[in-house]
Amino acid sequence: MPVLQSLDGPIVWVVDTRNTPGSCEEWDAWLTERERNRAASFKFERLASFYRAVHAGVRLHVAALAGVQPNQVAIDQLPCPRCGSVRHGPPSLVVEGTRLHFSLSKAQPYCAFAIAPFPVGVDVERGDASSIAGELASDAFTARELDAIRAHGPHEALRLWVRKEALVKARGIGFADAPSKICAIDDVHACEDGTWHVRDIVQGEALQVALCVPLERAEAPVCVKAP
Ligand SMILES: [Zn+2]
Numbered sequence: 001m002p003v004l005q006s007l008d009g010p011i012v013w014v015v016d017t018r019n020t021p022g023s024c025e026e027w028d029a030w031l032t033e034r035e036r037n038r039a040a041s042f043k044f045e046r047l048a049s050f051y052r053a054v055h056a057g058v059r060l061h062v063a064a065l066a067g068v069q070p071n072q073v074a075i076d077q078l079p080c081p082r083c084g085s086v087r088h089g090p091p092s093l094v095v096e097g098t099r100l101h102f103s104l105s106k107a108q109p110y111c112a113f114a115i116a117p118f119p120v121g122v123d124v125e126r127g128d129a130s131s132i133a134g135e136l137a138s139d140a141f142t143a144r145e146l147d148a149i150r151a152h153g154p155h156e157a158l159r160l161w162v163r164k165e166a167l168v169k170a171r172g173i174g175f176a177d178a179p180s181k182i183c184a185i186d187d188v189h190a191c192e193d194g195t196w197h198v199r200d201i202v203q204g205e206a207l208q209v210a211l212c213v214p215l216e217r218a219e220a221p222v223c224v225k226a227p
Pocket of ligand 1: 084
């Protein structure tokens with residue numbers, strides 16, 4: 001499996017899950033027990049099938065790249081980089097013994113996911129989610145971000161939110177720190193977990209996607225597979 005072993009930078013997929021081939025029954029066979037339980041826990045069937053389509057889609061796309069079968073792509077978790085707990089660490093992907101860093105983001109009906117040989121964070125939101133980001137404003141953003149949002153409008157709130165999510169995902173800590181304490185305006189972000197580089201990789205009316213990697217890997221080639 002030379003493709004994944006020789007990976008030198010992140011690969012990012014932006015996927016419309018409505019195009020995921022197959023059925024829920026087929027997809028279920030590829031998921032872990034934990035994922036199947038999660039899918040079964042959704043109250044609404046459309047959310048359950050979206051979840052299945054996302055988690056099956058990850059396997060389909062990575063398997064196609066690696067030249068393996070979808071059921072040979074396993075999603076699991078690394079320990080939390082801050083406290084060592086295995087309950088809330090960043091996700092990881094294992095394909096025939098090769099472990100990669102992995103990040104996954106969902107914005108129904110879309111998802112974005114990234115694999116890399118180093119920590120990586122990706123986030124996607126739909127462009128029409130601006131109003132949601134606007135409502136989050138005061139709790140979600142730093143004073144400097146709020147100034148930028150006032151200057152540039154609601155889409156800036158969405159753009160900054162997506163960058164912030166990518167950042168905390170790469171750090172592997174989620175929002176252990178309040179979102180309003182994390183400023184995502186600058187591309188370079190230094191914090192106790194290291195120094196990180198955030199960039200917008202898809203910017204548009206329909207979708208906004210951001211990617212975050214360790215600063216020392218910021219020059220690594222990024223491959224974006226978008227619809
Ligand atoms: Zn922790």
